[in-house]
Amino acid sequence: MKKEDVRICVMRVGGTNCDAETKRAFEDLCVKAEVVHLNQIVNRKNLLSYDALVFPGGFSFGDYVRAGAIWAKGIAAKLGRDLKKFVEQEKPVLGICNGFQVLVEAGLLPGFDRVSEYPQAALATNEPTGYRCKWVHLKHENSGRCIFTQKIPKRQVLRIPIAHAEGRFIFPREQEKEYLQRLLDNDQLVFRYCSQEGEYAGGAYPANPNGAFYDIAGICSVDGTIFGLMPHPERAYYGWQLPDWTRREQVPKYGDGKLIFESMTEYLTKKF
Amino acid sequence: MSLYIKTDVPFELNEIRLPKANNKQLLQISKELELGLNLEEMKAIQKHFAMKGRNPTDVELQTIGQTWSEHCHHKTFKGDVVTENGTIKSLFQTYIAKATMELNPDWCLSVFEDNAGIINFDKGVALAAKVETHNHPSAIEPFGGAATGVGGVIRDILGVWAEPIACTDVLGFGPLNFEHDKLPVGVKHPKYIFSGVISGIGCYGNNMGIPTVNGAIYFDETYVGNVVVYCGCIGTLPKDKFVKDAKPGDIILLVGGKTGRDGIHGVTFASAELTEKSEEISRPAVQIANPIEEEKLKRAIIEVRDCQLGSSITDLGGGGLSSAIGETAEKSGCGAYVELEKVPLKRMGIAPWEIYISESQERMLLLVPKKNLREVLEKFESEDVKATPIGKFIKDKMLKISYQGYKVAEIEIEFLFKPPKPQRTARWKAPSYEEPRFPEPQELTKDVLKILSSPNVASKESVIRTYDHEVKGNTALKPLQGRYAGPSDAAVLKPLEDSWKGVVLSCGMNPNYGKIDPYWMAASSIDEAIRNNTAVGGRRIALLDNFTWGNPEKTDRMSTLVRACQACYKFAKGFETPFISGKDSLYNESPSGPITPTLLITAVGLIPDVRKTVSMDVKQAGNLIYIVGQTYPELGGSEYYKSRGFLGKTIPEVRISQARKIMKSIVRAVDLGCIKTCHDLSEGGLAVAVSEMAFTGDYGIELHLKNVPRSRSMQRNDFILFSESNSRFLVEVQEKRRRDFQALMDGVAFSVVGRVQRKRRLQVYGSDESTVVDASLVELRKAWKGTFGG
Incomplete structure (x- = not known):
């Protein structure tokens, strides 16, 4: 597929608010991205006409129950069958922040058995509690499964900001060990929080900004085509978005977030 | 009877x-x-x-x-004020608007008239800016009061068809360690108010996805019973999409949330003093916030705007439907016919008068030509937002309201907008303060650390991080700078994809000076707002004024208001920075007394290329540190005096011709790339500015006070280090640009005062070259961050 033929659906519902900058990132890479309301896709029944699906950040439906839960149920109820086909065709699905919460709530991630009826993980209230907007360091852990990080060498440290109150990735306590092992065995682990120097945060604040289990910041599905992460790569896309670009002699053109969008685009053009 | x-x-x-x-x-x-x-x-x-x-x-x-x-x-602001020197016909016309009218820049597109001021930006896009006060509601219910303050100002921006792109907030609280026993009856503890207000602001902005990029927090004893909550918003507006031209026959469309009993008599409440009974009586005056409703509302409104389907718009804020319909009809030269029973309600049994004045949140009023109605309704429906036609504009300049077929009101619009002109009296009595006398300390390290940790100066990182300041991905200069989260002087946004031009947002507020002289307080706030803007490279600055004052019916409060307004005219004119919008909150009096006069000045500037933005963290060892601007013995109201328990007498003045020249020279030096780092001098003076630059950049600085340009009478090191004289900057310049920079500073007071060093220490040498401050960056940072954490 040629770059210019790619059509990406950036889905939104009431309360989604990172759609415009997410769309902008794709467009900078010369692929077409449309911001589409869930209602529109349901009415037009055209989810499968898109090549990739993105759930951007925000507070879908106010997140008045568990973050992402309402949107996840809405999709299951209204788009369940189409979404299943979409995923089976190995079209990429990306969830950023609230989008990651949606993918977990929808049972698509970690998705040890493809799609699970009940969530197998959760993005719980931050520890320490509270909403936090800050830049964090991420270590790339994936050995090649995840199609969204193909352009990032393993162990590379990335800098991308977070902004959330519910980002503590956890597994059910009794399955913690087993699930982690499956995550590692399947090469589903993608990003872990680390220090500027690349040492794992070890669960400790501030390097781990939310108390996530095993410092997990992002994971992918078993086949690597579904990816969710708490940090916002679209806010680290351009160099001028970095928190300290004014210290550089030259303003860098791009930030680390670009690598994720680029990898995804490249997968699309190569695979389809 | x-x-x-x-x-x-x-x-x-x-x-x-x-x-x-x-x-x-x-x-x-x-x-x-x-x-x-x-x-x-x-x-x-x-x-x-x-x-x-x-x-x-x-x-x-x-x-x-x-x-x-x-x-x-x-x-x-509109009435007559009788003073010792004659009667002033309208403070607003005589001082605030006058500066703008006399400057009359062509880039001011709409000032004072609408819900927000509108100025030109770039590529056919204008900027709309507004700052609101929400003090009274926040005193009663801090979370709801602050959240709806943000919601309200965002609707002001939508109310001129602009899309909100950033919020600001400036807050004032009583000291967080205020003794519980001293709290007057009916007044909530500052700590409770502080946490409620902050979560309210974060909740609304974050949920709506509008970054909160600039602000400040002040603490003052007079804020104990009178919390100060200023919420600002700025938006972008394609100029050709602006329309306010409703005609008879156009449909009045009420959009957004349902109407309830929350927010009844909010404006009456806002125009009265708070008493110990306010909680009980006025709780219904505070509205309930639902940011997601407003997020959807925003989407639909922008759609309607882009398709040019409306003929006018305004927000429902103070006064609810009554103000929105009345004001729009009056401005359009129309009358209005309203069928009140059509208004969707939160519950049954609400009386017509309550429906008409309820201030329930997340509602806007649109005027729509009949032929576009169906399409507009579809736009709202697709966003899951309620839109209800509740009446129409009529030729007859009357306000006619019916309810279930019965006529319930019929008033002439003209009468509604011609209230009797009030008259206030002002009597100025200069306070008789004295300059404190105390011996000069030999060693000032302790004082520097103490001031860095004082609530007004200390890092507010723990608060700022709870606000999303990056959503929309357009924040080029963030409120917290770099790894060590230093305090940026201003925020810079890059709102347009196809332009490098940036919007620069900053503010200035000096309530402590107001206790001595509100005239110089106002002048200092203006200077500070402009200075902060200039420091990062901002220019072509527009100002917004927000007054928070006591009861204007009392002659002394009125006189301080007059003095502040006089300074607003003089210095807005002098700096060539017109006011474009403003708002006043009066009657800020509570059982603990009147509020200290508190003027917030917000500055909206431009930078031609965001990539030229200058931050406040020092960049490289070996570079020169310059001070620009003259230092005077002006320590009245300073943090230094305050830390020793004094108020003092001589507060910073603004020498306008020098000040204007300094701002222009700095901007030119930014444009020519001569400046690596720039930071303004404000609370805590030179000492705080140099510390912040050093510990944010993680390089030491050695500083020589003897080189600081100052008035001849100034000998004391502590005064040089802590004076808060206006119009001053610290600037980092590379050795190779020394000449260029000095040439650009021709005609203003400046001098090399130090150097950036690899050694991570701040070392300050006094006028006799003795060491007066020697502290490690770690110590300084710890003092600055320790108070509120971060």
Whole structure:
């Protein structure tokens, strides 16, 4: 597929608010991205006409129950069958922040058995509690499964900001060990929080900004085509978005977030 | 005989026997219906209805009460003020608007008229800016008060068809360690208010996805009973999409949330002093926030704007429907016919007058030509937002309201907007403060650390991080700079994809100076706002004024207001920075006394290329540190005096011709790339500025006070280090640019005062070259961050 033929659906519902900058990132890479309301896709029944699906950040439906839960149920109820086909065709699905919460709530991630009826993980209230907007360091852990990080060498440290109150990735306590092992065995682990120097945060604040289990910041599905992460790569896309670009002699053109969008685009053009 | 007659209709509607009421009864009516009107105003209404030969209904009286309230009509700023030196006809016209009219820049597209000021930006896009106060509600219910303050100012921006791109917030609280026993009855503890207000602000902005990029937090004893909550918003507006041209026949469309009993008499409440009973009586005046509703509302409105389907728009804020419909009709030269029963309600059994003045949140008013109605309704439906036609504009310049087929109000629009002109009296009494006397300390490290940790100076990182300042991905200079999260002087946004031009947002506020002289307080706030903007490279600055004052019916409060306004005119004119919008909150008095006069100045500037933005963290060892601007012995109201328990007398003045020249020179040096780092000198003076630059950049600085350009009388090291004289900057310049920089500073006071060093220490040498400060960056950072954490 040629770059210019790619059509990406950036889905939104009431309360989604990172759609415009997410769309902008794709467009900078010369692929077409449309911001589409869930209602529109349901009415037009055209989810499968898109090549990739993105759930951007925000507070879908106010997140008045568990973050992402309402949107996840809405999709299951209204788009369940189409979404299943979409995923089976190995079209990429990306969830950023609230989008990651949606993918977990929808049972698509970690998705040890493809799609699970009940969530197998959760993005719980931050520890320490509270909403936090800050830049964090991420270590790339994936050995090649995840199609969204193909352009990032393993162990590379990335800098991308977070902004959330519910980002503590956890597994059910009794399955913690087993699930982690499956995550590692399947090469589903993608990003872990680390220090500027690349040492794992070890669960400790501030390097781990939310108390996530095993410092997990992002994971992918078993086949690597579904990816969710708490940090916002679209806010680290351009160099001028970095928190300290004014210290550089030259303003860098791009930030680390670009690598994720680029990898995804490249997968699309190569695979389809 | 009762003053009220229940009318024979199947809902609650009362007539009021106004025409025959005596003075005492008139005031009784005003009080019982919570109209907040004085005798003169009641008499004007009485006369009007006597002429008509009928009793007014409660709907009519409430509508008039709302429209004539201080909050909606700004009586104090529009009325006459009798002073020792003659009568001032309208503070607003004489001082605030006058500066703008005289400067009359072509980039000011709409000032003072609309919900927000509108100025030109780039590529056919304009900027809309507005700052609101939400003090009274926040004192009663901090979370809801602050959240709806943000929601309200965002709707002000939507109210000129602009898309909100960033919020600002400036807050004032009582000291967080205020003794519980000293708290007056009915006043909530500052700590409770602090945490409520901050989560309220974060909740609204974050949920709506609008970054909160600039602000400040001040602590003052007079804020104990009178919390200060300023919420600002800025938006972008394609100029060709702006329309305010409603015609008779256009449909009045109420969009957004449902109407309830929350927010009844909000404006009357905002125009009165707080008492110990406020909690009980005025809780219904505080609205309930639902940011997601407003997020959807915003999407739909922007759609309607882009398709050019509306003919006018305004927000429902203070006064609810009564203000929105009245004001839009008046400005459009129309009348309005409203069928109140069509308004969607949160619950049944709400009386017509309540529906008409309710301030329930997340509602806007659109005027839509009939032919576009269906399409507009579809736009709202697709966003899951309620949109209800509730009436139409008519030729006849009357406000006609019906409810279930019964006429409940019929008032001439002209009468509604011609309240009796109030008169206030101002008597200025200069306070007799004295300069404190104490010996000069030999060693100032302890003082530097103490001031860095003082609540007004200390890092607010723990608060700022709870606000999303990056959503939309357009924040080029963030409120917290770099790894060590230093305090940026201003925020820079890059709102347009196809342009490098940036919007620069900053603010200035000096409440402590206001205790000594509100004139120089206002001048200093203006200088500070402009200085902060200039420091990062901002220019072509527009100002917004927000006054938070005590009861204007008291002559001393009025006189301080007059003085502040006089300075607003003089310095806005002098800096060539027009005011484009403003808002006042008066009657900030509580059982703990009046608020100290608090003027917030917000500055909206431009930078031609965001990539030229200068931050405040030092960049490289070996570079030179310059001070620009003259230092005077001006320590009245300073953090240094405060840390020693003094207020002092001599507060910073603004020498306008020097000041203007300094700002221009700095901007030119930024453009020519001569400046690596720039930071303004404000609270805590040179000491705080140099510390912040050092510990944010993680390089040491050695500084020599003997080289600081200053008035001849200034010998004391502590005064040089802590004076808060205006119009000063610290600038980092590379050795190779020394000449260029010095040439650019021709004609202004400046001097090399130090150097960036690899050694991570701040070392300050006094006028006799003795060491007066020697501290590690770790110590300095710890002091600065320790107070509130981060």
